[in-house]
Amino acid sequence: MQRKYILGIVLFLFITGIIYTSYDLFCGKINDSNSEEGDRRPFIAFVAPTLSNPFFVAMKRGAEESASKASVRLEFQAAVSGVEDSAGQFDLVENLISSGADILCVVPADSKAILPVIEFANQNSVPVINIDNRIQKTRSSTAQIATFIGSDNKLGGFLAGGFIIKKLGGQGQVVRIDGLLGSDAATQRAEGFTEALASAPDIKVVANEVANWSREIAVEKFSAILQREPAIDAVFAANDEMALGVIAAIDEARSADLDTEIFVVGFDATPDGLKEVESGKLSATVAQQPELMGKLCVENALQILGEHTVEAEIPVAVKLITN
Numbered sequence: 001m002q003r004k005y006i007l008g009i010v011l012f013l014f015i016t017g018i019i020y021t022s023y024d025l026f027c028g029k030i031n032d033s034n035s036e037e038g039d040r041r042p043f044i045a046f047v048a049p050t051l052s053n054p055f056f057v058a059m060k061r062g063a064e065e066s067a068s069k070a071s072v073r074l075e076f077q078a079a080v081s082g083v084e085d086s087a088g089q090f091d092l093v094e095n096l097i098s099s100g101a102d103i104l105c106v107v108p109a110d111s112k113a114i115l116p117v118i119e120f121a122n123q124n125s126v127p128v129i130n131i132d133n134r135i136q137k138t139r140s141s142t143a144q145i146a147t148f149i150g151s152d153n154k155l156g157g158f159l160a161g162g163f164i165i166k167k168l169g170g171q172g173q174v175v176r177i178d179g180l181l182g183s184d185a186a187t188q189r190a191e192g193f194t195e196a197l198a199s200a201p202d203i204k205v206v207a208n209e210v211a212n213w214s215r216e217i218a219v220e221k222f223s224a225i226l227q228r229e230p231a232i233d234a235v236f237a238a239n240d241e242m243a244l245g246v247i248a249a250i251d252e253a254r255s256a257d258l259d260t261e262i263f264v265v266g267f268d269a270t271p272d273g274l275k276e277v278e279s280g281k282l283s284a285t286v287a288q289q290p291e292l293m294g295k296l297c298v299e300n301a302l303q304i305l306g307e308h309t310v311e312a313e314i315p316v317a318v319k320l321i322t323n
Contacts, residue, residue, distance in 0.1 A: 062291035066299055072302065132150045150293065154195075158193065160189075175229070190238065213239050223253070240268045243264050247276065265286075287321050
């Protein structure tokens, strides 16, 4: 009798152990599953061309600040290969959507090459906010965006051109350094600048180069221009990074005893650009508030996810900053 009693207790403890072990495993699987799915906050994916440019660093800062205040999940990523890597942007978007992104904010590296990225997001029912560099739809494209947030780049180029006309007194020789081919922002800035100069026929554009938004490429390109066009009065570079590259090339030329007085105008009002405006090396820059763009993207993403109507276009003001 006592033996049966002991065996009963052992059997009871054994079965109880199995039950508790099974329960722990079951709960563990649930917890693991929840961990893999991540938190349940709205997930905003933000894809930029690069984070080596201070402009996009400022945009990231604005987006993160807004996301923190709203307690939403934000993933801000950029293609490793830089501003020309449209394929890299597609890979990032594909991975972010696969990870459960609810909405996509994207600054295209190329205004047309980005279209398959947007179409992919559309096919997965992920709304898209286009930031800064406006997409250029083709007839065959089905890409749809919820809104565009950005500056009037053409107006910015026009302001830069007007400043140069005034500073030169309506006559002189200028150089234009453009951003990336295929970028709507680069095209609009160049068009605005050209439109402004049309009112000053005695100002001649003696050289025009593309420097892909890069300080290093601008140094190389402008150094070559100085070799063949030493009589230059002013330069408009379509972003501050390229403007700083032009300034570096001018400094190198002066150290080699080239007697030249050239003033430079940039675009973006980055911290480095503003520092050189203050020092007097950069005569002016066009400010377009990237940090505000980042904030507005997050704010409007939440409006869209909450099924609220947003404007088809949300402008961000530009202004000329001079020394």
